[in-house]
Each structure stands twice: as structure tokens, then as C-alpha cells.
Amino acid sequence: MLVSTEPDLTLVGQASNGREAIQQFRAHRPDVTLMDLQMPEMNGLDAITAIRGEFPNAKIIVLTTYKGDVQILRALKAGAQAYLLKNTLHKELAAAIRAVHAGKKVLAPEASFEIAEHATDDALTPAEIIVLRLIAAGNANKQIANHLNITEETVKSRVKNILAKLGAGDRTQAAMIGLKRGIIEL
Secondary structure, three states, rough: HHHOOOOOOOOOOOOOOHHHHHHHHHHHHHOOEOOOOOOOOOHHHHHHHHHHHHOOOOOOEEEOOOOOOOHHHHHHHHHHHHHHHHHHOEEEEEEHHHHHHOOOOEEOHHHHHHHHOOOOOOOOEEEEEEEHHHHOOOOHHHHHHHHHHOOOOHHHHHHHHHHHHHHHHHHHHEEEEEHHOOOOOO
């Protein structure tokens, strides 16, 4: 609807999932692509990676409801030039499309705040992220140790690090922070 009201913008294709997005991109080679992160069959991050792998100069704007800092960074690392939330006003979205077309990067203010708020945080290691996922799934330390084939002491050490890095008071709070920031998904 936005595109139809702007005289200098033309909609050349639409897709309902990531695979279709790649096919539509190949068929139409749009100047700018709007991409959601949450789609069936193939998510937006995978679609962005695939498109940018085949078309390195593709200009992609992520338009999503996710404002977690990890999701923002993943999208930008995958090759997105902009990260906007779906509540972005009409004028702001049109301006962002034009800015990305001109070669600029754009972040929603909320996305900028998320990144700035956690910019100096210690990142969780891949091993800590796995433990956090298992915590979020409701596993006790002993279950996590058995699942990962490590000692319970190693699990306790990782949990301690996770709590410190996330500034969480307990395992439940750590899991909630991890979900909110997009570090883990259920």
C-alpha cells in the first residue's frame, strides 16, 4: 500500500516466504527489497544471506517486529542495509527506502537504542548460548550436563558466566533476557 502512494516507488514483486523472496529477487532484481525476518519455509535472515550471496550489491531493508539487539546484528551481518520496525510511519519508511537506494544505512531508533544499550556487554560464547537455550527449555544443570556430555561443574560455571554477562539474578531471568534480546529462541 505504501509503495502505491509514492510516485517514485514501484512494487515489482511480493513473496510469502523466504524461498519465494529469493525467486522473486532473481526474477525482478529490485533496487530495494523489504524483508521480514519471520516467514514460513525459510526465514528472512537465511533469505538475505542467499540473496546477498548471489547478488552482493542487493539492497535489503529488514521490516520486522523484532527489536532484540542480536537479531539486529544478525540482519546487518547478513547484509541488510536497514533495520526497521513494522510500526514505522509511512513517511519514515518511504524515506528509508530512498536512503537505502542512495547507499545509506538506516536503523529504527528503537534498534539503535537496543544496540547502544548492549554495545559494551560481554557476548555469550557459543557454549554459553547452548546452555542458555537448555535452561530456557526447562532443563536442570544435571540434565544439561548429561545432554552436552560435560560435567555438572562445567554447567554451573557456564551458568555463572551467563548470569554475570546478562546481569541476571537467576536462571529464569537469564532465559527471559536471552529471549528478549534475541540471543535464543524457543
